[in-house]
Amino acid sequence: MTDKKALRKHFKELRLSMSAEERKQADVAVQQAFLDSEEYKSCTTVLAYVSSDIEVSTAEIVRKALKSKIVLCPRCEKNGNIMYFYRINSTYDLKKGRFGIFEPDERCEKYCVFDNALCIVPALSYDKDG
Template identity: 40%
Template sequence: MQVKRNIREIKQALRKRYRAYRESLQPAEKEKLDAAVRRRLFRLPVYQNCRVLFIYVSKPIEVDTVRIIQSALAHGKHVAVPRCIPNTYQMQFYFIRSLEDLEPGTFGVLEPSVERCRPVSDLRHGLCVVPGLSFDTQGYRLGYGKGYYDRFLSNFGGQTVGICYRACVPWNLPHGYYDRPVDLLVTETYIRKTGSRPAGHQEERHD
């Protein structure tokens, strides 16, 4: 019990640290970092070749995903955005055709309108852009503590990519046996294949 409490306290301290860093970013600096992350994401073959993109709508302290969504839609990709299921810690993805299909939802985050959007039923394929306050070098993530994405990723069969600021990437983070690392990590300065792939396939690209 003491170990669980200590890990919980460590995670809370890390969340506070990385949230403070993100909140300290000036708008011009954040836009510069966001643009660099986008460029690297767009160059990934797994992104260029995916037909279905699972992606969240970013909060102000997160890497901006609105422009990613706009670009994906403009290039003919099927874009799926999550909606939290009331009274649970689960979410359902819906296909959107434009940003007009979004409305304020849980925690004030924009979510797809159930009246206007079709739910996603096939989770076997696609690329999922995963949120996180922090990712470590092995691809394990530190979320907001509610477990929405942990539950979703346990049933997702496609590939995953985390997008994060380099200053929020420590060498390692506390994680459990069943936690799933992302397949790729993209920051403003590099792209990294993570520990979810065989060690011989790991690479780090600073370009």
């Protein structure tokens, strides 16, 4: 099963087959590893996607980062092919976007420079080589 589409299908089914408690435990482990990392502790800005049900939850990471970091979340623009990052100051700055995914509302400030930033990239699965 080396085909990307087949791998994606396999891992999506695997994630969906987990009980809610198993998913929560796995999410908490990932969140804690991230929050305990030296990279997180030393950065000033966190770029974070707002997770959907199938993805590892980023909610706790965003909530904690808002206390001491600049938090930027993506918003799809125009026809959905362009994405920019906007600063959120609380989770109340997030509204359902075009694809049903929460994203920063129109009042949020757009950012184009990311100094000392750490980016959380959504991935269904990966190995040590990415």
